[in-house]
Amino acid sequence: MVRALLLFVLRVLQMVFAPRSTARSESRRRNTPSPSRAPLDATDAGGAQPPAGRDQAPGNARDAPVGTTSLPGIEASARSADTAVAEIVEVTRDTSEVSTARSTVGASTSSAVRHETESTAFEDLDVDLRSLTDQVLCETCGTDEALASRPAFRGRDSGSRESDRDAHASASLDIVSELPEPNMSSAIRPIEWSDDKHDGGEAEGSLGGVAPAIAPTSTETVASPTASNTSGQHTTTTKDGNDTRSVVVDSDARIPSSGIIGSAAGVATDSLPSQPEGGQFSVKSRNAPSDVQRTSAQRAPRATLDSGEPFVGVVVPLTNAYTVWNTSVIHHSLQNSAPGEVVYLSITPAIVAAILNTCEATFVGADEAVRQFADAVGEMYKTRVLPNSRRLETLRRCGADGLPECGAFLALSVLAAYRMHSDEGAAATAYYKRLDELLHCGIYAGLPLGFDGDDFRGLWVFFEAWLRREHGRSLAMPGNNAGPHRFIALPLTHVPLREVDIARLPTFFQWAGYTPGEHIATNVLATALAQWTRGYGGFTVAGNDAFADDRKAAVLSQVAQELTSWDGSSTDAQGRRTAAVEIFLHWRRRVPVLSYLPRRPAVFPATFDDGEHVLDAGQDGWYEPAEIVADDGSDLLNGFTWEVSAQGLTFALRRNGSDAIALAPSEFEGPVSHGALVMGAPCAVICADSVVNHVCVYLERITGKRCLPQAAPGIRSGWKLITDIRTIRRDTPPDGLDGLAVESNAEIIANGGLRLGSRRAWIAGAPPRLIATGVESSEELRLDDEAVMVDADGVIQADGRLTRPGSHVVQVCELRYRFEIVQPEVPLALADRATGVAQRPQYAVALRAGYWTIVGARQDEIAHAASGRSQRSILTVCTFMPVWAISVGANGALVWRLASPVPDPAPVHRRTAAPTMWPWANAIYAAHVRHPDFHSEIGALEPTPSAWMIYAGIAKNVKRALKARR
């Protein structure tokens, strides 16, 4: 036992003093080239990482003054032997999983580098293999210097190992711990280039923005404590073969949390002008491996990752924007699934736009929504994930709201999978490139900066466990046969249909007669989709395959979610963006009125003007209704297209011809055209005279009562309107009247009330009327978990429950309709505008036609106004308070008093009279000597106001004083 213990200690010591090469390869396997981070992560011992400022956390090594920062190094060496054993065991176990990989890699460092170079060419799919390969190397070399900097080693009192490590580590770690991160663009500048030859830069800490291909082993950077100067700067010398160069590092500088690689690239480019082509700048400490490149030991044990246990440690708070997205994404996913079901985190641009528009009551397009989403997640990634050595693990926890903090990040990873397609920049299989395009964090060695596959998987496992625990649902996860794509398979599981297939869905929706936001039962959707894929081309081969195999459920989920987020637009064969024109029935003074109600997807212009039809944006997603006029009967029968071009695009509003149109309850005050009649809901039908008899017979069959057609309002002849249709049974519609089929989808329609934009939110005091359609009498309706009744019109009897502000949920069968009642608030922007309104130092003056001089109380306050040729009365604005308006003409002078009471003029002495006062004094004096008539619109006015005499006196004094100076 004792011998075994001694052997183990020897083994650990061997690892501690192992050659650097292994550490380099170890750190290279990660993708953040940060040379100076290694000792800085002393705080990571507790799993903690301070925010971007990095000067907040007490005890943070970075807070220590210059020259006294050896503590991180000491801490780094203070490892418990038990932990070391655990780490080694973990590495060994990981290695055993890839025995084939081990055999192909070889044992030498150089071959490992070659292997990695080849691996990067594959960009993404073999990342798992590469990461495991590096673990093999560490073990194969018998060295594990990288372990020394692993968080798992830190913060534990290892007793004897501490002293051993001190001597080794302190000399270099002292100063390296003060080195800033490489993105400190303003803090790093070159001092010296000793040679212009640079045959490849050092892989680690590459600031040149070029992914290192082959890292020469001779390159090293010596960070010497003696190089520290009094200004808080430190000279770091880089040796690369015969090349030597140094940089000055400002230890006082603080590092912005974002743009680590991007900024670093800027440093190399901007501050090293003499850097030869292909040369790369590197900074690397001698004994401190760059633990910005996380090692497997820094990661939580796989058992932890697989068990879905939360991450424990201090983390940077999430940004507000990310929190909002995270909440919205998770709620969206939950809303589209029922307890017991599999949850698909289907995220496409349309869904992102719908989430944003619902959450923020905005009306933006998919591209803009994706940009905002990606920005929010990318910002979080830079502030939360990258600065922390535990990287993605820091998202494996629930926030204060009880929701997993990784939701939005996982959704973004799904969006990246959705965007996988061949283009000029990358192959269709290039997943990580797509992810980086969204995260904007930079790619290193084929992976987004700071990305780790196992951690990524840990997030999915954690999210899955949370769903099971909190909501009794399971998350769609890939099978065990994902092979080398096992990490990418995680998001791919949620997007069986890619962009090219999703782009075809609007065609399907229009073909099926669905309306945006509609909820279709899964079996109905499956039937329609199967019919469409068979008869109308449908998806691509890959999409059809997904629909045909065991991914069918995922496809249906994705299609259903896409339908709820569909804005009603599609692109036709001519490349035009098209949207539908609906028919809207409402009542004006009890008289029915039919109108066109064109949809307005976000990409459509705010004003649609084709010369004959001028439509302005109305409610979000719609143009204003345009009343149907007498000549429109043939248009309804034959269909029409209104087309307009704007910004190089062609937009078309169209309606297919039909001789019978069903109108169903809507969010508006009246029914809107719909693909079918809705079971149990009050509907209406307009139909051509030619089919009215067939329609009446059919409607009498399905409603059980007599139909009374009346002349369609607005349309001179040829059409009939039938209202008050409430279907009680289904029947096959006559030929040509397919649009009058009866659908029985359970649906909750929020009608009326004062809605807050496109959100499912209404103002307190004006709640919506909730109409349940397609609900069987046996099915129970619940409002906020209380059973509620429904009246004959399908209106839910809320009994005053909706007066309470807050979130409410209506539930029937699998359908859950969540909405909010909100207390009104004054928006911040409005309050801000108020402060600007108050400052309005302008004074309006109305005067008769003529030429006027307006004077104020101060001798430099003078303005002129003239009516010009028009001889109209004058309205002018002064920036000072006007007191008198003076007009001097051939008929004498006229003075209008403009202020009451008249303020005393500013006193002027002979010495203080200035030439700038001359016009003021001259205008008053010239009027005064002509014995002017006075007029006032404000208050009573004596024949010669005493106030005027004061002004005239001062004017006289000013003139005298100025004349005297001449």
Add this chain to the structure above:
Amino acid sequence: MDDLCRYRQECEACTESPKMNGDTILHWMTHLAEGSWQAFKDAVALMSNDTSAEATQIRYHLSGFGHVDFFVDGSRRWRVLPPMLAGLAHAESAVLIGGRTPALEEALASAADLFGCTTVIEPVDGRPSIIRVVGDRFQMRQIAGEVGIPFSADHAYALCSDLRPVPRNLDRLPLESPPTNWSVRSFDFKSMSMVDGLHRNSACEFAPRHGLPRWYLHTKQQRLAILSKREAIYAAAALRGIPLLTYDAGRERIVVPKVTLPPETMVRVACLCSGRRPRVERDRVVFDDVPQQIGSLLCVAAGQPLPQPVTSAGRVTGQ
């Protein structure tokens, strides 16, 4: 505060009944800050179970009392104005204008109590109530500061600096050719109604088959200058020398024909002189308590001649 509580109960009662509640509409608009005319019309229709006629009436009220700007920059959108305590021209009182919420109303009432002023809430038949604070101007300023909103001492006069005379730059307006295949009607000043056809020097409305009409001023050059409806009518009146807006200096009131209300900014100035709704007398609309200074400004802005000044010498002099 009792007044406020009673008012709140009335509001809640209004909410439950189908009767229109303008305050709820204003709260909703405040929360949204801006929106489309169609959304406003729908909201009014939903709250009142009727019609665009009521929407128009509420629009006049909201615009006249400085709560909301409609048809901003020629668009068909509205935008809520910032909340403000607007001092009136005559009395020692102010009205709460701009956007408001129940919380803001309560805060104002509390602040008024605190500084010894009185809050009076005047319900206006389905339209947003007029919330008036009575006290001296120094107290008003303190109240506004307490609530966190600005105070404008003589707000009607301050608004006059935004007035732009209707006929100004008529010659510089971009001229257009008439749209083809659109129906056209012109405003006839004799009958004070719309008549078919395009008349010279008149305000005319071109309407497409579907959608929104456009208003133009038909100029002397037989060309069309696009303007808003009210501006076009007043510009045509100015071109023809027809007085539409008159100011009665003796009774300090502005009188306009009912069918030709002046542009919205001018109506707002006139309303915020007294803080009261205009009266309708037969076919005319009367704005009371308008000081002569503001009356003159409104006359000039409407393209009308100034009221004849009576000089200190009892005669009209000058140019």
